[in-house]
Amino acid sequence: MRYERIEYPGSDGATVPAYRLTPSGAGPHPAVLVVHGHDDSGAGVVGVKDGYADEIGKHGAGAGFVGPAPDFRSFGDVKPEGRGHYGAQGVPDYLREEGNDVFLRVAINDARRAHEVLRASPNVDLRRVGIIGISLGGIITLVTAAIETEI
Numbered sequence: 001m002r003y004e005r006i007e008y009p010g011s012d013g014a015t016v017p018a019y020r021l022t023p024s025g026a027g028p029h030p031a032v033l034v035v036h037g038h039d040d041s042g043a044g045v046v047g048v049k050d051g052y053a054d055e056i057g058k059h060g061a062g063a064g065f066v067g068p069a070p071d072f073r074s075f076g077d078v079k080p081e082g083r084g085h086y087g088a089q090g091v092p093d094y095l096r097e098e099g100n101d102v103f104l105r106v107a108i109n110d111a112r113r114a115h116e117v118l119r120a121s122p123n124v125d126l127r128r129v130g131i132i133g134i135s136l137g138g139i140i141t142l143v144t145a146a147i148e149t150e151i
Contacts, residue, residue, distance in 0.1 A: 001061040003046055006068070008117045011109030017077040018070035018114065019046045021061035022123065030128035031118055032060050033151075034069040035111055035144075037135025041076025042069035045134065056134070066124055070114045072107045072140070104139070111144040115151065126150075 003021045010016040019042045023029055034057050036045045043049040046057030046069050060067040071077050111131070119126060131151050133141030145151045 001058070003048060003057075003061075006117075008113070011106065011113045014073075016070050016110055016113070018042050018068050018117075019048055019057070020066065020068040021046050021057045022066050023061045023064045025064070027066075027123035028125040029064055029066045029123055031066040031068075031121070031124045031130070033111065033114055033118055033129075033131040033144075034060065034067050035131065035133035035137030035140050036069060036072070036075065037133070037137045039075065040134070040137075042071045043076060045069045056132070060132075066118070066121065068114060068118055070110060072110060073103060107140050108143050108147075111140050112148055115144065115148050119150070 001021060001023050003019055006018050006020050007015050008018070034042075034045045036042060041049065046061075046067065047055060057067045057069055115129075115131070118124060119129060129151060131141050131145055133139070
């Protein structure tokens with residue numbers, strides 16, 4: 001198993017960093033998009049950094065799945081310096097505005113974009129693509145899976 005840090009354009013063109021775990025062997029492999037929870041990161045869920053779900057990506061890759069895990073806005077490598085769970089007005093990150101939009105809608109659109117990037121990978125078995133999310137990532141996962149019928 002190996003991991004690599006990748007970047008791709010998000011739903012609004014902003015750069016989205018992600019970590020992708022790839023199992024050993026030639027493939028094509030089944031794939032699962034791993035969506036982190038609140039105050040975690042893509043690096044956290046694949047075990048590159050400590051996170052509260054830091055083994056989920058490793059277990060998936062160990063079972064033969066390709067597992068990309070993006071950082072959502074305000075988390076991981078795109079978390080603004082000095083920012084905690086809540087903004088200045090005490091509004092949770094997932095309800096605050098992100099540019100001209102609400103964070104949760106941006107996160108769902110970024111997950112949909114991550115799904116497109118995953119499906120474009122040459123080592124992915126397009127008949128076996130899924131998504132899993134933890135905590136806030138579970139909400140993002142539920143909506144993304146409802147919209148993207150190929151998941």
